[in-house]
Amino acid sequence: ASAMFMESFEKARANFHDVFRMLFHPGDTCDLTLSDPENPLEADINIMAKPKGKRPQTIDQLSGGEKSLTALALIFSLYLLKPAPFCVLDEVDAPLDDMNVDKFNNIIRKFSEDSQFILVTHNKNTMASTDVIYGVTMAEEGVSSVVPVDFRALRHDGTFADIAPP
Amino acid sequence: ASAMFMESFEKARANFHDVFRMLFHPGDTCDLTLSDPENPLEADINIMAKPKGKRPQTIDQLSGGEKSLTALALIFSLYLLKPAPFCVLDEVDAPLDDMNVDKFNNIIRKFSEDSQFILVTHNKNTMASTDVIYGVTMAEEGVSSVVPVDFRALRHDGTFADIAPP
Amino acid sequence: MRLKKLELKGFKSFADKSVIHFQDNITGVVGPNGCGKSNVVDAIRWVLGEQRTRSLRLDKMDSVIFNGTKKRRSAGTAEVSLTFENTKGLLPTEFSTVTVTRMLYRTGESEYRLNGVSCRLRDITGLLMDTGISSDSYAIIELGMIGDILANKDNIRKKLFDQAA
Amino acid sequence: MRLKKLELKGFKSFADKSVIHFQDNITGVVGPNGCGKSNVVDAIRWVLGEQRTRSLRLDKMDSVIFNGTKKRRSAGTAEVSLTFENTKGLLPTEFSTVTVTRMLYRTGESEYRLNGVSCRLRDITGLLMDTGISSDSYAIIELGMIGDILANKDNIRKKLFDQAA
Ligand SMILES: Nc1ncnc2c1ncn2[C@@H]1O[C@H](COP(=O)(O)OP(=O)(O)OP(=O)(O)O)[C@@H](O)[C@H]1O
Numbered sequence A, B: 001a002s003a004m005f006m007e008s009f010e011k012a013r014a015n016f017h018d019v020f021r022m023l024f025h026p027g028d029t030c031d032l033t034l035s036d037p038e039n040p041l042e043a044d045i046n047i048m049a050k051p052k053g054k055r056p057q058t059i060d061q062l063s064g065g066e067k068s069l070t071a072l073a074l075i076f077s078l079y080l081l082k083p084a085p086f087c088v089l090d091e092v093d094a095p096l097d098d099m100n101v102d103k104f105n106n107i108i109r110k111f112s113e114d115s116q117f118i119l120v121t122h123n124k125n126t127m128a129s130t131d132v133i134y135g136v137t138m139a140e141e142g143v144s145s146v147v148p149v150d151f152r153a154l155r156h157d158g159t160f161a162d163i164a165p166p
Numbered sequence C, D: 001m002r003l004k005k006l007e008l009k010g011f012k013s014f015a016d017k018s019v020i021h022f023q024d025n026i027t028g029v030v031g032p033n034g035c036g037k038s039n040v041v042d043a044i045r046w047v048l049g050e051q052r053t054r055s056l057r058l059d060k061m062d063s064v065i066f067n068g069t070k071k072r073r074s075a076g077t078a079e080v081s082l083t084f085e086n087t088k089g090l091l092p093t094e095f096s097t098v099t100v101t102r103m104l105y106r107t108g109e110s111e112y113r114l115n116g117v118s119c120r121l122r123d124i125t126g127l128l129m130d131t132g133i134s135s136d137s138y139a140i141i142e143l144g145m146i147g148d149i150l151a152n153k154d155n156i157r158k159k160l161f162d163q164a165a
């Protein structure tokens, strides 16, 4: 069991190196390690992340957006171990700046050849990267309903010009 | 001391009614209460918030954005008790949709007649509502520097077209 | 294995029957604060068998049932159905389309169905066992979990790893 | 009382001297993830006397000093100055412009200055006492605090209220 764990862990670790450098920059330093390599089934999983020339001692010293991107790199590394048929991501792009949102969406687009993705978002760039959009609305107070949405019809205030459902 | 506390608390509570209805909708139900009115100096401050026709039993049942807006209403209520010369808000607009970001910025614009506001943000609508923008950049790896920015010069990727400082 | 659609009725803010088609590769779900987007995510977790009320943002399970507004009475039942296409025969059943349904009555009674036939929760989790789909999957992520992963709250990194490994 | 400017040198990622002018009513601070915006907010807290390393996102205080990159050595000192205009004579001093400075040497020595003259931290907090400006003010809010206010972590609502009352 311990050997099986280590085999999966080494794969996840290799994935992390690849994904982190896709979301950050090629050549950035990062690693996934075990707090106690002698006792892998009981050990904690530690994350080391040093973007572009920086020297943070722990991931706590990274910025809000850098931390979120690092956590997403870990999630995607696990996903690559065993791609689930579908993934649901609820507003995980909120802390990211425009450039990082685009990197995030590019990696999802790549994975979407194998799995379906459902992205809950407020971010216009993320919306532009989807294949179809559903709008959730409360036309009646306190009662939700769903309408398909044409991205071009999204108004500035986040409400939708009504589209006749297909 | 207890009487002084209650006097301030009642003012904050009245502010909360006003601010909440500015950020949410006129006529929405909300309140600030003490867990133990007999013992005000020891009591916890409780928040009750029911936007537009909804009936959440606690604020935990509100959405992510509704909760953030409720917390901001509390902060602004305290601010109105004793307006500080300046306020610094770091990315507090991140969970808000476009309409709520505009309400947030309108209320800040109103308060900015009495206090200075410093808004750290990734949000384009918030940027459009400022008087001046400073861009922080890491042109050299790991080293921050500051440049004044013309809002129109902000590129799509969140970096800046360089502007000659005034 | 591909998703086809999600149907909700009486689930949280979805008082009336609503349908979302998930046929595409990347589906966006958008709307103003408080309109019900995260409730859709909760519905997916719930129909897959989520029992932990905290993961569904509830204090007790019957809080998933639409609790009424000033103008509408509360609902008596919450019902969610998730329909899959059994492409690649990943699911151990002869059906080409599989619909998982969960219902909760305000009386506290609970019902599960597979393709309309009453069954037990374990029949559903058994069916989905090797597909990587579960209510606590590493593949259902919301913003709060990002913070938990960074702080490694309750050893979440190990738990997510064990599901993926 | 109005802000005039903030100057940073050797503070966190601001290796070289940087100046931000805060003369306007509403000043925006923007830039990509990790470029240093929250470090600016930390600098304002720090120069006002913040001693709690956790509020500055540090494990120990000397982590505020620029710690170097692949191409640059670390700094020996962190220095931040915040300049105010004493409009309305709110500050109990005859100066029309007040500059508060804090320095930390890697040796661990600390220095505070008012208008260039060495002083103690309590001289600075005493000066700012009735203005509503302090390092733990209800007027310096970041995104993480929103969650703390909602959960009422460590009775934060009472603490913020007491400052404003
Ligand atoms: N049982 C219920 N009956 C009726 N309404 C409910 C019920 N449970 C939750 N709600 C309502 O659903 C709303 C929350 O919806 P949800 O969390 O899905 O919003 P959201 O679209 O994700 O918003 P945000 O963009 O702010 O995250 C709340 O306003 C809450 O009052």
Ligand SMILES: Nc1ncnc2c1ncn2[C@@H]1O[C@H](COP(=O)(O)OP(=O)(O)OP(=O)(O)O)[C@@H](O)[C@H]1O
Binding pocket: A054, A055, A056, A061, A062, A063, A064, A065, A066, B142, D011, D012, D013, D014, D031, D032, D033, D034, D035, D036, D037, D038, D039, D040, D063, D064, D065, D066, D067, D068
């Ligand atoms: N003492 C230090 N020396 C050098 N760099 C430091 C030091 N302390 C922090 N940093 C760096 O500063 C960066 C964080 O900056 P900051 O938190 O201000 O980013 P930000 O602009 O707020 O980003 P975000 O938009 O993601 O919130 C980190 O990458 C961190 O490595």
Ligand SMILES: [Mg+2]
Binding pocket: A091, B063, B064, B065, C037, C038, C039
């Ligand atoms: Mg939500």
Ligand SMILES: [Mg+2]
Binding pocket: A063, A064, A065, D037, D038, D039
């Ligand atoms: Mg930040």
